[in-house]
Structure formats: C-alpha cells, structure tokens
Amino acid sequence: ILNVEQSPQSLHVQEGDSTNFTCSFPSSNFYALHWYRWETAKSPEALFVMTLNGDEKKKGRISATLNTKEGYSYLYIKGSQPEDSATYLCAFMVTTDSWGKFQFGAGTQVVVTP
Amino acid sequence: NAGVTQTPKFQVLKTGQSMTLQCAQDMNHEYMSWYRQDPGMGLRLIHYSVGAGITDQGEVPNGYNVSRSTTEDFPLRLLSAAPSQTSVYFCASSAGTSVRQETQYFGPGTRLLVL
Numbered sequence: 001i002l003n004v005e006q007s008p009q010s011l012h013v014q015e016g017d018s019t020n021f022t023c024s025f026p027s028s029n030f031y032a033l034h035w036y037r038w039e040t041a042k043s044p045e046a047l048f049v050m051t052l053n054g055d056e057k058k059k060g061r062i063s064a065t066l067n068t069k070e071g072y073s074y075l076y077i078k079g080s081q082p083e084d085s086a087t088y089l090c091a092f093m094v095t096t097d098s099w100g101k102f103q104f105g106a107g108t109q110v111v112v113t114p
Numbered sequence: 115n116a117g118v119t120q121t122p123k124f125q126v127l128k129t130g131q132s133m134t135l136q137c138a139q140d141m142n143h144e145y146m147s148w149y150r151q152d153p154g155m156g157l158r159l160i161h162y163s164v165g166a167g168i169t170d171q172g173e174v175p176n177g178y179n180v181s182r183s184t185t186e187d188f189p190l191r192l193l194s195a196a197p198s199q200t201s202v203y204f205c206a207s208s209a210g211t212s213v214r215q216e217t218q219y220f221g222p223g224t225r226l227l228v229l
Contacts (some may be wrong), residue, residue, distance in 0.1 A: 089156060
C-alpha cells in the first residue's frame with residue numbers, strides 16, 4: 001500500500017492572505033496526480049490533473065505545481081476568500097496500477113476567516 | 115445531465131443484513147469506482163470498473179461485491195453488513211478506460227450506519 005501524505009492536516013487563513021500546502025507521494029512509478037476540492041456536505045470536485053514533472057496548473061486564484069522526481073505537489077491559494085474554505089484532496093496513481101487505482105491523501109482542511 | 119446519482123442517501127442496517135448501494139451515471143463514462151470515506155482518512159477505493167463486464171478490487175474490497183452489466187450502472191453490494199462498514203460511500207465515474215488524464219466526477223454519497 002502506497003503512502004500519500006498531505007500536510008498540514010488543517011490550516012486557518014485570514015481572508016486576503018495566501019497559503020500553500022503539500023501532497024507527498026512515492027517518486028517511483030509515477031503516473032498521475034489529481035487535486036480535488038471538497039466542500040462540506042458536497043461531493044469532491046476536480047481541480048487539476050497533473051501528469052508531467054514540472055507541470056503547473058492554474059484555476060483562478062488556485063494553482064498547483066508538480067515535482068515527480070522528489071515526490072511532491074504544492075497547491076497554492078492566492079488572496080484566500082471565505083469561499084475557498086474546503087478540504088483539498090490529492091489522489092495519486094502509479095504506472096503499475098494504471099488501469100484505475102488511485103490512492104487519496106487524507107486531505108488538508110482550509111478554513112478562511114473574514 | 116444528472117451526472118452521477120446514488121441511492122439511497124442514508125441507510126441504517128442491522129449487523130448481518132445485506133443491501134445494495136446504487137450508482138448510476140448518464141455521461142457514458144467507461145470508468146466507475148466506489149470509495150468509502152471515514153473520519154481522518156482519505157477516500158479509500160473499494161472496487162472499480164473500466165467498462166461493462168470488467169471489475170477489479172481496490173484497497174479495501176473485503177465484504178463488498180460489485181458487477182457492471184451496463185455502462186450506466188455500478189451497484190455495490192454489502193453481503194453481510196458489519197459495524198466496521200459504517201461509513202460514507204461515494205461513487206465516481208470518468209471518461210475513458212485510462213483515468214490518468216480524466217478527472218473523476220463524484221456522486222452525492224450514501225451515508226450508511228450499521229448497528
């Protein structure tokens with residue numbers, strides 16, 4: 001069983017501040033990394049699909065980078081707003097399980113206070 | 115498009131009972147999967163399917179059965195419910211048989227309580 005770790009487990013951010021957090025994964029046999037945003041009482045929604053070392057993706061104020069050689073991905077939120085409050089999940093896939101086995105991290109819970 | 119639908123939304127079972135959690139999608143997605151979500155843990159893959167007639171086990175398959183007779187439906191069967199199966203269950207689907215570049219769309223979840 002692979003270990004996908006997300007840190008920190010939770011963080012509190014003042015409105016307007018920027019923040020970032022990490023998804024760590026085994027660097028061997030990397031195939032794909034996905035980021036999801038999960039709001040309370042809703043279903044996870046996809047943010048980014050990342051497959052290549054050095055990938056950088058951006059959606060509005062949220063962006064992500066990928067380093068497959070060292071086994072981590074960062075997700076950044078610029079100028080946090082209360083609507084950014086959610087749990088952010090990363091999901092990792094290896095080449096040996098490319099048919100469909102994603103392993104999810106436990107998530108980073110972000111709380112943005114006005 | 116309704117997307118991914120799940121029924122029921124909430125269910126209470128007694129230990130030893132069996133039931134089927136329903137999942138359907140109307141996006142013609144080849145890939146479908148079932149996850150369970152427990153406090154402090156990420157989503158854990160139970161079973162998945164890359165097309166009608168093809169299923170495989172995920173990380174935590176014990177106590178669950180699946181079948182995929184149509185592209186649209188992917189039911190999850192609990193054979194003999196146990197308190198350890200108390201959880202929130204999510205069904206997800208994505209286009210194509212290679213999910214590397216395809217995002218997953220999640221259903222609203224089924225909350226299951228086993229007494």
